[in-house]
Amino acid sequence: MLKYIIKRILSSIIVLLGVITITFFIARVIPSNPEVKWAGQRATQEQLEAARIELGLDKSLPEQYVIYLRDLLHGNLGMSLNTHQPVATELKRYMPATLELVLLAFLLAVLIGIPLGIYSAKKKDKMLDHVSRFFSIGAVSLPTFWVALFLQLIFYKSLSLLPIGGRISVEATIFQSMPKITGLLLLDCLLTGNFALMGDAFRHIILPCITISLYPIGLVARMTRSALLEILGEDYITAGHSYGLRDSKMLWKYALKNSLGTTATDVALSMGYTLTDTFLVEAIFSWPGIGSYIANAVTSLDYPAIIGVTLFGACCYIILNLLADIIIASDPRVRL
């Protein structure tokens, strides 16, 4: 078991190196004239030359690669061409808002998706199973950026119930100071007992959170259903039935427990997809997270920022994959 985990970690590190190499190629081989972006359109020849040296573009590619690796080891993702700030610092600043959104969306996905999956496995091929199937497939077929707009149309324009975007109302930021403990605004408000602000923040997070959670809800429901159905077809369940155990006891006590490993893995993996969805949704709800950051970077061709976010996303994905594999490995039925 331990040997497997160590082996798995080592292979993740190799994959990470590969990912870094690919991003290096995308960043250094394709772009044209980053020094012009850095120094400005009207820069003189000398200024451009200086910019090339400052960005390290005067060195050979292998040398640049070594420097790139060394910088990454020190947590240096390069400088944003727009703001001339270190990308890593900016990511750290935008990170908590994204994290808050993703975590809440996943909580919602687990709370709705798993019961939905259990229920449709229990009522297989009944009406509710079909409805849940349609909902799950529908949820993965919706363009998230469009759902975001649709929700704005209903809850902001038609019903005037919820704010159109942002993380908090402008008035709220004028009259009180933001609590800064974890960076997760809802949690910070709770910790400082500032319930008025918490309510305001909560109203702002509802729409983006629902938009983002649709995909994982559908996925988790589908996965729970199929994992559960597979286990319900196993011999030991039939054996349990022939011993006269009640259906509900078989389901909750024996089948569900064994299907949770698979579901947990899928939750971890779908988080990667959700992360990218989050980016599009953030831009629409003006949510001050990494998504808005990359959307800005894309429009202004700020390639160190784009590459930084890509690398960051890939790292999250690799770690989630690693965790998923470790969860599977900790299942005693899997012999390694």
Next chain:
Amino acid sequence: MNNLIQTLKPRIESFRESMYLLARNKLSLLALIVLVLLVLSAIFAKVLIPYPQDIADASHIEIKLQPPSAEHWMGTDELGRDIFSRVVYGARVSLSSALGAVGLSLLIGIPLGAIAGSFGGWVDNVIMRLTDIFLSFPPLLLAIAMVAIMGSGLNNAILAISLSWWPWYTRLLRGQAISVKERKFVQAAETIGTSRLKIIFKHIIPNCISPVIVQASMDIGGVILTLASLSFLGLGAQLPTPEWGLMISMGRTYFPDKWWYCIFPGVAIFITVLCFNLLGDAIREILDPKTRKK
């Protein structure tokens, strides 16, 4: 002739059984019908749409941003163009681009998978680690990074999607190739001295390709969604192409007051992707021996 019928018989029967299973599931059948209609309307878009000149940059400012009406079923955009015509024509853009992206991914993925599976050893190892690396990027993100840096445009978006999509097909084909490689006819070809490459392209790939093609056709929905997302970010199709994602992105300026501009192209994306996914789900269930038994 009789021989041919004899050999084809089990295949025909299994196809008929599949069609029966598909027809039994009403929702999937409906999805299939809608998809056929969509493909037809994409092919004949130029004849079908009421305002053919509006798919390019025609402008009738006097009727700009009109709500849906009898003349303009989905309203008009900021240049007074008929949104219905653009949405219908958009099916052509989206379907053909998605086909292009999936086709290109297959072109990269299939040979690599066949080589990895049939050579084995270090070649297999290198190719598989490469797929691991590519699959470690969150799906859309790698494509975003590539197009952002290569420069936006529909062709670059298609290229970027294929460059991030091929590893799935490589993995699938490799798995097939490993089992096919052990079959008698491959060994026979090896014994008479057929070259390695010829064996791969003439014997291994044709015998491994069907599950990959099935998977690829199920992926088209996902690719359409990815393309629309890239266009929404301004990285895919460029003006005045009537691409669904791009139309939603343009409509955002007038949203939510002129809601029809954003909403209808989104409905088109949703219906198309939903049909592909429903059908894919049904195909998966039909091909799964566990569900097939019943």
